[in-house]
Amino acid sequence: MIKTYRQIYSIIEKKAARPVAIVQPKHKLLLTALDNAAQKGWIKPVLFHHKDDAIAAQQAVTAVKNGEAHLIMKGDLASATLLKAVLDDNGLRTNRRLSHVAVVESPYYKRLMLWSD
Numbered sequence: 142m143i144k145t146y147r148q149i150y151s152i153i154e155k156k157a158a159r160p161v162a163i164v165q166p167k168h169k170l171l172l173t174a175l176d177n178a179a180q181k182g183w184i185k186p187v188l189f190h191h192k193d194d195a196i197a198a199q200q201a202v203t204a205v206k207n208g209e210a211h212l213i214m215k216g217d218l219a220s221a222t223l224l225k226a227v228l229d230d231n232g233l234r235t236n237r238r239l240s241h242v243a244v245v246e247s248p249y250y251k252r253l254m255l256w257s258d
Contacts, residue, residue, distance in 0.1 A: 143253040153183050155168040162201035162210035163208075165194055167217040194218040198226035202233055 161184045166172055178184045181221060187210050191197035198218065204210040215223050227233050244254040 142250065146244075146246050146253070150181075150183075151234045154181070155234060158182050158185045160187050160210040161214050162187050162204045163214045163216050164189050164201045164223055165191075165197050165218040165252065166215040187196060195226065198223045199229075199232075202226045202258045204228075205233060 157223060158179070163171075163175060163186055166186075166188055175184070175186045175188075177217075179186050185250050187204060189197045189201040189204070191200065201223075202211070205213055213223070215229065227239070240257055243251075245254045245256055247254065
């Protein structure tokens, strides 16, 4: 069982970096984290910027549909805007359930926690 972020890091360091579509990354902390992950070889960031958040979200969805990216990461835009593009008839909608999960590590708990809505 994986119990720490460090264990996750040791696993992904052995794998090839995957292209990740990041929608509207604007915040300096996010950009720094993306740069750090790319330098470690964990991801290949594919950034989607546009004046209109909805267009940036649609472009990222199209990149995933076309195989140019494997994952979508929410940047600095409303969740509803990103989800609308994902769930649009031309988006990534399937007949399967869609959810998101946050992985949380705490010094007060012996293993990782998965948080979802």
